[in-house]
Amino acid sequence: MDEQSFRIEIRPAEATQLDLLESTFDPDSLSRDHYRRYEKQQRGDGIYLIAWHDQTPVGHFLLLWSGPHDAAVMDAIDITNSAYLEAGATLGRYQRRGVATAIIQEAERLAKARGCTHIGLEVGSTDNPDAKRLYTKMGYVDWGGGEFLIQWEYHDKNGQQGIETEMVTYLRKPLV
Numbered sequence: 001m002d003e004q005s006f007r008i009e010i011r012p013a014e015a016t017q018l019d020l021l022e023s024t025f026d027p028d029s030l031s032r033d034h035y036r037r038y039e040k041q042q043r044g045d046g047i048y049l050i051a052w053h054d055q056t057p058v059g060h061f062l063l064l065w066s067g068p069h070d071a072a073v074m075d076a077i078d079i080t081n082s083a084y085l086e087a088g089a090t091l092g093r094y095q096r097r098g099v100a101t102a103i104i105q106e107a108e109r110l111a112k113a114r115g116c117t118h119i120g121l122e123v124g125s126t127d128n129p130d131a132k133r134l135y136t137k138m139g140y141v142d143w144g145g146g147e148f149l150i151q152w153e154y155h156d157k158n159g160q161q162g163i164e165t166e167m168v169t170y171l172r173k174p175l176v
């Protein structure tokens with residue numbers, strides 16, 4: 001792919017795109033995560049930001065107007081006026097091309113315009129060093145409260161339900 005012709009556009013998800021997002025990012029899952037994220041957008045809880053290259057979705061983040069809602073963080077940090085990013089992903093062949101950076105910058109702009117004073121996110125403590133390096137480079141700092149466990153339900157392509165867990169740390173950035 002020619003670097004000079006690589007352009008992305010960041011837009012909120014639309015209902016007509018959800019099946020494409022599911023098949024592009026989660027072909028082996030029946031969890032319908034993109035539908036749930038879109039529902040949060042429809043309720044006004046945030047914006048599901050999608051990065052597009054031509055007609056191809058190449059990355060996403062869910063920007064929530066409040067969060068996180070993990071007890072470990074809420075007990076230690078005042079999350080009032082703090083936006084929260086979750087569910088970030090970039091397709092492998094588009095990684096290290098500025099996709100995540102562009103989505104995060106747009107999320108920061110939107111959060112600040114909404115009156116948020118901080119923005120934060122969780123990152124895998126050991127399994128995602130590249131993402132953690134990017135977030136640190138963008139000004140996100142470790143909250144100082146250590147790692148904690150998060151979990152979520154999933155449904156695989158065979159309809160089997162399970163629970164995934166991950167040790168994460170919370171990173172935060174002031175929006176100035």
